[in-house]
Amino acid sequence: MRQQIKDMAKDALVVHGRTKKRKASGEAHASPTFSLDELSQDLLERVLSWLPASSFLRLRSVCKRWSSVSTSPTFQIACSQISFRDPWFLMVDHELNQSVIFDTSEGNWKGLIRPTGFSQAKQIAIASCDGLVCFRDTSGGGLEVCNPVTGARRELPLPEFTQPLHAISMSSFHKHSSFSSYRIVLVYGEFPNLSFRLFNSEKNQWEDEVILTHKAGDSSDTDISGGQTVYFLSKSGEVVATNMLRSPSKEFSSVSSIENGEEIVYFLSHSGTVMACNLSKRNFYEHPRLLPIYSEYSIDVVVCKGELMVVVLSEFLETASVRVWRFCKRSKSWRQVAAMPPSISHELYGKKADLNCDGCGDMIFVCLNSADFSSCVVCNVVENVWMELPKCVVNGEDKEFVSAFSFEPRVEACV
Incomplete structure (x- = not known):
């Protein structure tokens, strides 16, 4: 690690014009030598801010000076100037335990460095943005925002409302400061009467309720999309309901x-249609159904490449397929953008697997899980490349995950 820091420090010194001049022509390729102790505090902080998150977490064990850097306010400002960090995925298993992460920069599984509070079953991860994760207290205590890297936490009591909750969304916005602020949106009500309330971290308060008007959308199934359940027989003779039952961690996912x-804000209705709530225009509408209502499938919504996409697991002609679709506003229809190779998806046939996804950048992280099957797959939407992740082994046993939430490991993310 010290050698890595030295290499990065040399690059930084070149930028700041502090490298020594080359001597003779015969020594033209000699590397400049310097001691890390020669670096000013400001330059050291700038260099260390470029370290991958997994390396940063080991800073304090190098020396006292580096340990002091990790808690320096100016170091946090330097970190905030790094535009993007490879995401980590906080994994949720059947017991709703959230103590394992997948590090995309190193391509491996890790135990959460600061697990305090994450292993409590009553706290379920429900949303994330930038370097923060939002948890819901299943005992009715409200919400909690946490930075998984630093362990900083903030409790947010839920505002009072008596109508059914449909979605909890978390997003970030930037003002004039070096750090991003965030807001949390609650969508609730009885269809077609929906409302939302918004928590603004800068104001540290819930704003007043806003009523959403029902805009004529692109769906022809408006009579059943609000939550009315339709029952039908599957090909195997089983009774199937259109009222989707989701994992507790994805119950209010949006x-x-x-x-x-x-x-x-996009979320799934109980009947599986994609609902869109325009917070700026204060209205909501429905997208057309991807598959006929009398069909079996598992579906989830993601934002990838900055736009809405849906991932669908379905079965047809004795095989299973996982496909990614994007909604084209011009034609008001769904268009396929990626498909899992049959060599991977065929294994899902007959498993009745539940599909839960999360998007980040060009990637979609897919968790597939059933009583006798579990797998995690990453899809690069731009290149249509699918990769199965290696099994995560904890205490000699394979972990099975039902969902995941992405966040950028950022020490400067404030709750």
């Missing part, structure tokens, strides 16, 4: 994106 300067 995603948000900025489109033409307008913030839109």
Whole structure:
């Protein structure tokens, strides 16, 4: 690690014009030598801010000076100037334990460095953005925002409302400071009467309730999308209900994106249609159904490449397929953008697996889980490349995950 820091320090010194001049022509390729102790505090902090998160977490064990850097306010400012960090995925298993992460920069599994509070079953991860994760207290205590890297936490009591809750969304926004602020949106009500309330971290308060109007959307199934359950027989003779039953960690899952300067929250209705709540225009509408209502499938919504996509697991002609779709507003229809190779998806046939996803950048992280099957797959949407992740082994046993939430490991992310 010290050698890595030295290499990075040399690059930083070149930028700041502090490298020694080359001597003779015969020594033109000699590397400049210097001691890390020669670096000013400001330059050292700038160099260390470029370290991968997994390396940063080991800073304190190198020396006292580096340990002091890790808690320096100016170091946090330097870290905030790094535009993007490879994401980590906080994994949720059947017991709703959340103490394992997948590090995309190193491509391996890790135990959460600061597990305090994450192993408590009553706290379920429900949303994430930038370097923060939002948890819901299943005992009714409200929400909690946490930085998984530093362990900083903030409790947010839920505002009072008596109507059914449909979605909890978390998004970030930037003002004039070096650190991002965030807001949490609750969508609730009885269809077609929906409302939302918003928590603004800068104001440290819940704003007043906003009533959403029902805009004529692109769906022809508006009579059943609000939650009415339809029952039908599957090909195997089993009774199937359109009222989707989701994992507790995904019960109120939703995603948000900025489109033409307008913030839109997307979530799934109980019948499996994609609902869109335009917070800027204060209305909501439905997208057309991807598959006929009398069919079996598992579906989830993600934001990838800055736009809405849905991932669908379905069975047809004695095989299973996992496909990614993007909604085309011009044609008001869904278009396929990626498909899992049959060599991977065929194994899902007949497993009745539940599909839960999360998007980050060009990637979609897919958790597939059933009574006798479990797998985690990453899809690069741009290149249509799918990769199965290695099994995560804890205490000699394979862990099975039902969902995941992405976040950038950032020490400067404030709760």
